Amino acid sequence: MQHTRLFLGDEAIAQAALDAGISAAYAYPGTPSTEILEYIQRAPEAAARNVHRAWSANEKTAMEEALGVSWAGKRAMACMKHVGLNVAADPFVNAAITGANGGLLVVVADDPSMHSSQNEQDSRFYAKFAMVPLLEPSSQQEAYDMVWAGLDLSEKLRVPVVLRVTTRLAHSRADVRVRPPRPENPLSPPPDSRQYTLLPGNARRNYAALLRKQRDMIEAAEASEFNAALDGADTSLGIIAAGIAINYLRENYPGGACPHPVVKVCQYPAPEAPIARLIERCRRILVLEEGAPYIEEMVRGHFRKSPDVRGRIDGALPRAGELTPDDVAAALGLAHPPALKLAEVVRPRPPQLCRGCPHADTYKFLNEALRAYPGSRPLSDIGCYTLGALPPYDAIHSCVDMGASITMAKGAADAGVRPAVAVIGDSTFTHSGITGLLDAAYERTPMTVLVLDNDTVGMTGGQESLSSGRLEGIAAGLGVDPAHIKILTPLPKNHDENVKALAEELAYEGLSVVICRRACIQIRKRQ
Amino acid sequence: MKHDILIAGVGGQGILTIATILGRVAVAKELHLKQCEVHGMAQRGGAVYSHMRISSGAIWSDMIPCGAADMLIAMEPMEALRYAAWLAPEGWLIANEEPVVNIPDYPEPERVHAEIRARPRHVLFNATELATKAGASRAANVALLGAASYFMEMPAAAFEQAIAGQFASKGDKVVGANLAVFKAARELAESRAAE
Numbered sequence: 001m002q003h004t005r006l007f008l009g010d011e012a013i014a015q016a017a018l019d020a021g022i023s024a025a026y027a028y029p030g031t032p033s034t035e036i037l038e039y040i041q042r043a044p045e046a047a048a049r050n051v052h053r054a055w056s057a058n059e060k061t062a063m064e065e066a067l068g069v070s071w072a073g074k075r076a077m078a079c080m081k082h083v084g085l086n087v088a089a090d091p092f093v094n095a096a097i098t099g100a101n102g103g104l105l106v107v108v109a110d111d112p113s114m115h116s117s118q119n120e121q122d123s124r125f126y127a128k129f130a131m132v133p134l135l136e137p138s139s140q141q142e143a144y145d146m147v148w149a150g151l152d153l154s155e156k157l158r159v160p161v162v163l164r165v166t167t168r169l170a171h172s173r174a175d176v177r178v179r180p181p182r183p184e185n186p187l188s189p190p191p192d193s194r195q196y197t198l199l200p201g202n203a204r205r206n207y208a209a210l211l212r213k214q215r216d217m218i219e220a221a222e223a224s225e226f227n228a229a230l231d232g233a234d235t236s237l238g239i240i241a242a243g244i245a246i247n248y249l250r251e252n253y254p255g256g257a258c259p260h261p262v263v264k265v266c267q268y269p270a271p272e273a274p275i276a277r278l279i280e281r282c283r284r285i286l287v288l289e290e291g292a293p294y295i296e297e298m299v300r301g302h303f304r305k306s307p308d309v310r311g312r313i314d315g316a317l318p319r320a321g322e323l324t325p326d327d328v329a330a331a332l333g334l335a336h337p338p339a340l341k342l343a344e345v346v347r348p349r350p351p352q353l354c355r356g357c358p359h360a361d362t363y364k365f366l367n368e369a370l371r372a373y374p375g376s377r378p379l380s381d382i383g384c385y386t387l388g389a390l391p392p393y394d395a396i397h398s399c400v401d402m403g404a405s406i407t408m409a410k411g412a413a414d415a416g417v418r419p420a421v422a423v424i425g426d427s428t429f430t431h432s433g434i435t436g437l438l439d440a441a442y443e444r445t446p447m448t449v450l451v452l453d454n455d456t457v458g459m460t461g462g463q464e465s466l467s468s469g470r471l472e473g474i475a476a477g478l479g480v481d482p483a484h485i486k487i488l489t490p491l492p493k494n495h496d497e498n499v500k501a502l503a504e505e506l507a508y509e510g511l512s513v514v515i516c517r518r519a520c521i522q523i524r525k526r527q
Numbered sequence: 528m529k530h531d532i533l534i535a536g537v538g539g540q541g542i543l544t545i546a547t548i549l550g551r552v553a554v555a556k557e558l559h560l561k562q563c564e565v566h567g568m569a570q571r572g573g574a575v576y577s578h579m580r581i582s583s584g585a586i587w588s589d590m591i592p593c594g595a596a597d598m599l600i601a602m603e604p605m606e607a608l609r610y611a612a613w614l615a616p617e618g619w620l621i622a623n624e625e626p627v628v629n630i631p632d633y634p635e636p637e638r639v640h641a642e643i644r645a646r647p648r649h650v651l652f653n654a655t656e657l658a659t660k661a662g663a664s665r666a667a668n669v670a671l672l673g674a675a676s677y678f679m680e681m682p683a684a685a686f687e688q689a690i691a692g693q694f695a696s697k698g699d700k701v702v703g704a705n706l707a708v709f710k711a712a713r714e715l716a717e718s719r720a721a722e
Contacts, residue, residue: 006550006554006560031566031567031568032566032567034566035566115565115567115568115569116566116567116568116569168563168589168590169589171563171564171565171566172561172562172563172564172578172589173550173560173561173562173563173564174559174560174561174562174586174589175554175559175560244589247587247588247589248587248588250587250588251587251588251592256585256587324590324592324593325588325590325592326592326593329592336592336593336594340594340611340612340614341612342608342609342612343608343611343642345605345608345634345635345638345639345642346605346608346609346634347605347630347632347633347634348574348630349537349572349573349574349605349606349609349629349630350573350630351538351568351569351570351571351572351573352571352572352573352629353571354571354572384571387571391631459567459568459571460567461566461570
C-alpha cells in the first residue's frame with residue numbers, strides 16, 4: 001500500500017533512494033543539494049541497514065566512491081550542487097565510458113538565479129557531454145519516482161544516470177506517495193576487468209558501446225512515463241515545457257488546461273518524435289525551460305531553416321535567472337496585473353556575518369595587520385566568510401571556486417605581489433585547498449594562508465568538517481615549516497596579540513599558515 | 528478553497544515555523560500544499576521568504592504569481608513592503624511593527640509603518656510586544672499567525688492543534704504560552720477587522 005508524506009524535493013530524493021535500495025550515498029554540502037544527504041543521515045532505516053552516509057571531502061571523491069559501490073554491484077547515489085559537478089567532472093565523464101554495474105545515480109541541484117552560487121550553469125549540458133540519460137522532475141512526486149526509474153535505467157542500460165533538480169523544487173515541500181522498499185543488491189563485482197580499465201584499447205571499445213546505446217536512450221525517453229504529448233486545439237502555438245516549467249504553464253490557465261498542444265520533457269535525451277510532430281503541427285513554438293536555452297537551441301538549429309521558435313534566446317523569456325509563473329504569463333501574452341512598485345523606503349538587506357561570529361574578529365585583526373601594506377588585497381574563497389567582502393569589513397577581494405584562494409594567492413606571489421594573502425575556511429581547505437598548499441610548500445612560496453577554522457561547514461547549516469582539529473598536522477605534513485604554523489583565537493580580547501602574530505607572518509618571506517580557530521556561533525548555540 | 532500566503536522576514540526570525548504550523552493544519556485537513564523556502568546564504572540575516580500554497584484542488588507552481596497572494600505575513604515591517612507586490616489587491620497584509628535594524632541605512636520606522644497603513648487591508652501591530660505580554664517573548668511568529676488565521680477559512684481549533692503539535696516536545700508550559708499568544712493575536716485581528 002502506498003502512503004503520503006510531506007517532503008522537500010531534496011527529501012523526496014533521499015527517501016526514494018533509501019526505498020529503491022541504495023547501499024551508499026556520497027555528497028559534499030552545497031546549496032541547494034545539502035538536504036539530501038542530511039535526510040539520509042537522520043533516517044532510521046539508513047542506520048538500521050548501515051547505508052553509507054558520511055560526508056565526502058569533495059564532489060570528486062564522492063563521485064568516485066559512488067562509482068566504486070556501483071563497480072561492486074550495489075546501488076549508489078552521489079549528490080552535489082551544479083558547480084560541484086565541475087569538481088566531479090573527471091570521474092563523471094569517465095564513468096560514462098566505464099558504464100555502471102550496480103545502479104549509479106548522480107543527483108545535481110542547479111541554482112538558476114544564483115541564490116547561493118557563483119554561476120547558474122545548466123547540468124543538462126554535462127549529461128549530453130557525457131552522453132548519459134538525465135531525468136528532470138516537475139514535482140516532488142516525480143523526484144521520488146525518478147530515483148526509482150533512474151536506478152532501474154542505470155542498471156538496464158548499464159550507464160550512470162543524472163537526476164537534475166533546480167533550487168525551487170529542491171527547497172519546496174509537497175505531499176509525496178511513497179512505495180514499499182526494495183532490497184539492496186548483493187555484492188557482484190564485474191567479471192570482466194576491462195570494463196573499468198580505461199587503457200586506450202578498452203576505452204575505444206567501451207566508447208563504441210556507449211555510442212550504440214544512444215539510440216536506446218532516445219527510445220527510453222520517447223517511451224518514458226515522465227514525458228508526454230498533451231493535446232490542445234489551438235495549434236497557432238505549440239509549447240515545449242521542461243521540468244518545473246510545465247507547472248508555470250499550467251498555473252496560467254484555469255484548471256491547468258492549456259489550450260495549445262504541449263510536449264512535456266522530463267527525461268533526456270529530449271524525445272525527438274513528439275517534438276518533431278509538434279513542430280509540424282504548430283505555426284510557432286515556445287520553449288519553457290529552467291536554466292539555459294538547451295532544448296531551444298536544439299529545436300532552433302543554427303545553420304538550417306528553423307521553425308519560428310520563441311524562448312530565452314529571442315527574449316520572449318529572460319535569458320538569465322530562474323523561470324517564474326509571471327515570466328511565462330508574459331511569454332504567453334496573457335494579461336497580468338501591473339506589478340506594484342517597490343516602496344521607496346525599502347533598503348536592500350544583504351546577508352551578513354552573525355553577531356559574535358569568529359570571522360568578524362579575524363577580519364578586524366587582518367585589516368589592522370595589513371594597514372602596514374597599503375593597497376594589499378587578500379584573495380579568498382567560498383563560505384560564510386565570503387561575506388567579509390562586504391562592508392563593514394571590505395577585507396577580501398576574490399571568491400571564484402572552492403580552493404582558489406590559495407592557488408590564486410600563490411599565482412599572485414609568483415607574479416611578485418607582497419604580501420600575498422589567502423583566506424580560506426576549514427572545510428573549503430579540505431575540499432580543494434590542500435593540493436594548492438602542497439604546491440606552495442613544495443616551492444616555498446612567500447605567502448600567508450589564513451585558515452578560518454570554525455570547525456564546521458557553516459554556510460550550508462553546520463555539517464561536520466573533515467579537518468576537525470587536524471589542520472596544523474595537515475599543513476605540517478604537506479611540508480609547511482612548523483615554526484610558521486600559528487594558531488590564533490579570534491576574540492575581541494585577543495585583538496592586539498593577534499595583530500602582532502599575524503604581522504610577523506606577513507613580514508616573513510616564506511610560507512605561513514595561520515589557523516584562526518574558534519567554533520561557529522550557530523553550532524555552539526545548538527549544542 | 529485556496530490560500531496563497533507569502534511569509535517574509537529576516538533570516539533567523541522563525542518564518543519557517545509559521546510555514547510548518549500552516550503545513551500541519553493543511554495536512555490535518557487533508558488539503559494539498561506546496562511550500563517553498565529560502566535556504567543558504569540569505570539565512571544569514573538577509574531578507575527571506577516562504578511561499579505557502581494550500582488548496583483543496585491541484586496546485587501547479589511552487590511559487591505564487593506576483594500580485595496573486597491572498598495574504599502576506601511579515602515578521603518585520605520593511606520586509607512587508609519588500610514583498611507587497613505579491614499581494615492581490617484584495618489581499619490582507621499582516622505585519623509586525625517591530626523593526627530588525629541590522630543595516631546602517633534602515634529608514635525611520637514611522638515612514639515604514641505609514642506605507643503599510645496606506646494599504647487598504649492591513650493589520651499592523653507589535654507582535655513582539657504582544658507575545659511578550661502573553662508570556663512567550665520569542666513567539667512573535669505565532670502572534671502573526673494568530674492574526675492571519677482570523678482571515679482564513681479554517682477553524683481556530685485546527686491552528687491550536689497544529690501549534691500544540693509543533694511545540695509538544697518543549698513541554699506543556701511552552702505549548703500553553705504559544706496558545707495564549709495565538710488567541711490574543713487572533714482577537715486583536717478580529718477587533719481591527721471590525722474597525
